[in-house]
Amino acid sequence: MDYSIETHPLDKLESRCLIAGIYQNQQFGNTALTLDAQTRGIIGKVIKRGDIQGKNGETLLLNYLPECPIERVLLVGMGEKGKVTRKLYRKALTAAIKTVRESKLTSVTSSLHDIDVEDADLAWKTRQTIEVFNDGIYQYSHTKNCDENKVQLNEVKILAGSESQTAIETGLTQGLAIAQAMELTKRLADLPGNICTPSYLAEQAGELAEKFERLECEILEESHLEALGMGAFLAVSRGSRQPAKLITLNYRGGDEQHKPIVLVGKGLTFDAGGISLKPGAGMDEMKYDMCGGATVLGVLQAVAQMNLPLNVIGLIPSSENLPDGNANKPGDILTSMAGKTIEVLNTDAEGRLILCDTLTYAKKFDPEVVIDMATLTGACIVSLGRVPSGLLGNDDALCEDLNKASEIACDSVWRLPLWEEYQEQLKSNFADLANIGGPDAGTITAACFLSRFTEDYRWAHLDIAGTAWRTGQNKGATGRPVPLLTQYLLNRAHA
Ligand code: BES
Ligand code: MN
Ligand code: ZN
Numbered sequence: 001m002d003y004s005i006e007t008h009p010l011d012k013l014e015s016r017c018l019i020a021g022i023y024q025n026q027q028f029g030n031t032a033l034t035l036d037a038q039t040r041g042i043i044g045k046v047i048k049r050g051d052i053q054g055k056n057g058e059t060l061l062l063n064y065l066p067e068c069p070i071e072r073v074l075l076v077g078m079g080e081k082g083k084v085t086r087k088l089y090r091k092a093l094t095a096a097i098k099t100v101r102e103s104k105l106t107s108v109t110s111s112l113h114d115i116d117v118e119d120a121d122l123a124w125k126t127r128q129t130i131e132v133f134n135d136g137i138y139q140y141s142h143t144k145n146c147d148e149n150k151v152q153l154n155e156v157k158i159l160a161g162s163e164s165q166t167a168i169e170t171g172l173t174q175g176l177a178i179a180q181a182m183e184l185t186k187r188l189a190d191l192p193g194n195i196c197t198p199s200y201l202a203e204q205a206g207e208l209a210e211k212f213e214r215l216e217c218e219i220l221e222e223s224h225l226e227a228l229g230m231g232a233f234l235a236v237s238r239g240s241r242q243p244a245k246l247i248t249l250n251y252r253g254g255d256e257q258h259k260p261i262v263l264v265g266k267g268l269t270f271d272a273g274g275i276s277l278k279p280g281a282g283m284d285e286m287k288y289d290m291c292g293g294a295t296v297l298g299v300l301q302a303v304a305q306m307n308l309p310l311n312v313i314g315l316i317p318s319s320e321n322l323p324d325g326n327a328n329k330p331g332d333i334l335t336s337m338a339g340k341t342i343e344v345l346n347t348d349a350e351g352r353l354i355l356c357d358t359l360t361y362a363k364k365f366d367p368e369v370v371i372d373m374a375t376l377t378g379a380c381i382v383s384l385g386r387v388p389s390g391l392l393g394n395d396d397a398l399c400e401d402l403n404k405a406s407e408i409a410c411d412s413v414w415r416l417p418l419w420e421e422y423q424e425q426l427k428s429n430f431a432d433l434a435n436i437g438g439p440d441a442g443t444i445t446a447a448c449f450l451s452r453f454t455e456d457y458r459w460a461h462l463d464i465a466g467t468a469w470r471t472g473q474n475k476g477a478t479g480r481p482v483p484l485l486t487q488y489l490l491n492r493a494h495a
Contacts, residue, residue: 031111097136126171134179182479185298189477193270198318239327259368266374267293267318274347291468379442393460
């Protein structure tokens with residue numbers, strides 16, 4: 001997809017399709033108003049007929065404008081004037097790109113950033129346009145030859161007046177970085193487990209590092225993990241024929257003495273549950289258990305692409321979790337890299353096992369903060385549904401920073417408590433802690449488990465089980481929480 005800025009004024013604009021917003025009760029947005037004057041009132045006449053009201057998410061494609069170099073106009077309903085929130089704005093963008101896709105348009109020019117949005121500037125609106133549009137035209141193709149709904153769009157232009165160009169350029173740069181990062185995350189996540197193995201993820205990380213001067217990649221093999229004493233991580237990969245990998249991506253964009261921000265992503269390329277086997281129905285979705293890792297890859301790509309003046313390290317523990325004669329078993333006791341012993345009461349609680357050793361390993365980078373993201377618990381979907389990611393952590397300021405970033409990015413989070421009382425549930429008769437905490441508060445006890453390995457630094461955990469992919473008919477990765485983390489890092493870079 002080609003994204004660019006269009007600087008021709010409306011009266012000199014040539015376009016296959018101009019996207020223009022109208023408000024509820026058939027009120028014009030600025031561009032629609034100018035266009036109406038230019039076309040002797042055509043837009044107004046169509047609106048008056050009642051074909052579109054301007055309600056949020058309505059669209060109407062006008063296929064012909066007489067004597068006008070603008071071939072088509074796509075009118076998009078924004079909702080009530082003066083009451084367009086960030087969320088409503090994104091909803092309108094989603095509706096617009098859906099109509100563009102269905103109408104098989106090849107090139108569009110958007111003027112939707114002339115719409116007033118609460119608490120949003122021009123850069124934000126431009127950026128969201130690119131994020132939402134790019135998301136709307138995403139198409140998985142790696143293993144699918146024929147697709148009758150093939151996307152035809154190959155060009156998106158953003159209409160800019162001369163005074164607004166700088167803000168729009170900022171929006172374009174950030175929007176492109178985030179959109180392309182989400183695309184990378186989705187492509188990796190949508191790949192099946194037989195293609196996207198730990199080795200495949202490691203290769204992808206290596207390729208990413210080759211593209212960017214400031215990005216370096218290191219892969220630790222099982223022999224290294226053993227030397228480091230990562231008994232919890234290695235226990236998970238015992239049942240798999242695919243070798244586990246610990247991927248490190250190191251981005252150096254800040255001063256050498258600046259402590260790095262460390263991002264950790266669960267990279268379980270397939271989670272069958274191990275000996276505590278999962279039920280068969282819907283098990284295919286456990287190829288998505290590497291979405292945390294795929295997010296880390298996406299975010300590091302975005303950071304490198306934008307050349308942010310920060311030091312960021314991505315750590316991705318990657319493995320499969322399968323039943324096997326050699327697999328770890330309920331009752332087994334593991335020794336983690338931190339020296340704490342762990343009783344495995346359920347081999348399906350494997351994410352925390354690969355994460356805990358990685359979180360211990362993270363200490364060697366003397367991190368400013370550590371943020372991990374993981375499709376960690378089904379319980380998170382039970383408690384929060386598929387709207388926000390679960391947020392837990394040992395540092396209020398860090399959680400608040402993530403909260404703020406999530407609001408701007410429209411990639412929501414909801415904080416859950418990590419109180420001392422819950423730690424009780426992890427007691428084991430035979431080890432320092434058990435790997436499950438019983439049926440109550442599963443998302444919290446999973447985070448409690450991780451918290452026992454993050455005592456030496458400021459840390460936050462994102463449970464993305466409900467947000468990283470969609471289930472059902474429209475099954476597919478969402479690219480979340482790439483927007484949230486990229487926003488957090490943008491905020492840090494500008495602080
Ligand atoms: N990857 C799963 C979590 C998951 C389940 C994500 C369903 C999305 C949908 C994780 O490894 C897991 O199996 N967790 C168990 C923990 C339990 C055994 C304490 C779960 O949630 O059932
Ligand atoms: Mn599991
Ligand atoms: Zn899992």
